[in-house]
Amino acid sequence: MIRTPLRPLVRILSARDRGENPDAIAAENLRLRHEAMQDKARARAEGRLLVLGAFFFLAFAAIGTKMGAISGTEAEEPRATAAGNPIINQRADITDRAGRVLATNLETHALYAQPPQMIDPAHAARELARIFPELDEAELLEDFTGERRFLWIRRQISPEQMQAVHDIGDPGLLFGPREMRLYPNGPIASHILGGASYGREGVDSAEVIGVAGVERYFDAWLRDPANEGQALELSLDLTVQAAMEEVLSGGMTVMEAEGATGIIMDIHTGEIVAMASLPDFDPNDRPRPVLGNDPSISPIFNRAVQGVYELGSVFKIFAAAQAIELGLVNAQTMIDTRGPMTWGRFRIRDFHDYGPELTVRDVIVESSNIGTSRLALMIGAPRQREFLGSLGFLEPTQVEMVEAPTGRPLLPAQWSEISLMTISYGHGMSSSPLHLAQAYASLLNGGTRVDATLLRQDGPVAPGPRVVSESTSADAREMLRAVVTEGTASFADVPGYELGGKTGTADKPRPTGGYYTDRVIATFAGVFPASDPEYVVIVSLDEPETFAAGELRRTAGWTAVPVAAELVRRTAPLMGLRPEIAALDPEGVTAVSSN
CATH class of the missing domain: 3.90.1310.10 (Penicillin-binding protein 2a (Domain 2))
Incomplete structure (x- = not known):
């Protein structure tokens, strides 16, 4: 840096020539130098203060922004961090x-x-x-x-x-x-x-x-x-479910049954609208499993899914439908029903003597074991097994419950000729009521396979594999409707809802082997409306009996059927089904003049 001299020679000599004091020049230059140094120091200090002020402004702005953000959020307790996954305690409805x-x-x-x-x-x-x-x-x-x-x-x-x-x-x-x-x-x-x-x-x-x-x-x-x-x-309808459980509970009381099962399922989508097993429990206070050889005595046992039973004559419609589908018979073909039918040491008899022969339609209407066995012999064991497999009877259902795999059907070790005949009328093979609901839906919805589901389906469901033709499905529906109007399920004729179905009464097996002689599983499997089916209904009662028409009755026609009829009567309106009221006969109407 070049500094200005305090006593410049030129100005000193000039001042002496004019008679002035040269020391005044040095004093003036010294004053100017000090003023310049003060101005520089002041500028440096002001710059430092400006930088420091900007720093404090930014710091307070950041603190204020953070405080504003904290005040706008919900307060919560501080939590200590820890290794591992946190406990997830949220659960969807x-x-x-x-x-x-x-x-x-x-x-x-x-x-x-x-x-x-x-x-x-x-x-x-x-x-x-x-x-x-x-x-x-x-x-x-x-x-x-x-x-x-x-x-x-x-x-x-x-x-x-x-x-x-x-x-x-x-x-x-x-x-x-x-x-x-x-x-x-x-x-x-x-x-x-x-x-x-x-x-x-x-x-x-x-x-x-x-x-x-x-x-x-x-x-x-x-x-x-x-x-x-x-x-x-879920696919359930709470109002239908509540009505079903009330009807089944009343049916258990009236029929003095040990347990009951009910299923209502959409025949086209497989959606389970209601499914109940009684006795039941309160899931808010779930009981412990009952120890013992018979799990069905526990209230947590699900009879609809886990209960594997011989279901009796409800199986007969499968033999008739398969024989028609194979072209072996039609609904009016005459079948030999003379009995008893002998196979080795086994005798197959009918509940009543139906005469020497019946049409295929009447075999179902009258529920002839002999007639169904003869249809089964026409079909043969391999084809019967294949057909029942196409209806889902050879494996557990795929319904969305952890109990489903435990409901595995019990099949004969060897599908012999006697097995072929007894299975045709619902003995020698055990399955769950849910299996039966799936099979009836698949057979009667036009002939395409349906699998049960507990999830609501938002739109139309693509049809499954075809199991029978539409004409065979229509024949089966007509025969089941005739069972209600002419046969063993007459108590199921609910006015306005055109219910069709089949009864089944099977002796209850003993836990130690063999069968009880005075205890049965009574089942009704049906569809409504029969002419344009919407729903399948299953009702099964464990050890029912009622005193009617002067004697003790245990068969499904006297026990399960009235309960199923009341169930349809109560739930059909809840599902939006309007009853079809038959038109009056014009010949029975008398014209009356208004004058």
């Missing part, structure tokens, strides 16, 4: 086809204790035993005064119980938030829903997992956060 809630979640609390923090363990144990009578005061006191540092007391408590525990005032009694599974309709559709319980648990959350039914089958889907809370929509 389950609804029926109309959006009515079948299963949902309820916020509640769990009660636990930390004994080292307790002030008066004896008082706490005494008060807890008073609030929760199922708890033992002595055991609680032993846990509170022992070496345990943590113990669960109750997994779920009500708000009233929570307040009562809070009033004890002991700091060692603590509450943890919970989300419990709630079934607002109680036992309605209990076997389908199944139930839920807790999996992994922590003091601040618990994992709700399905233990049976659709809750278990769709467990991963119901707990998947990617579904964003979307409800699982």
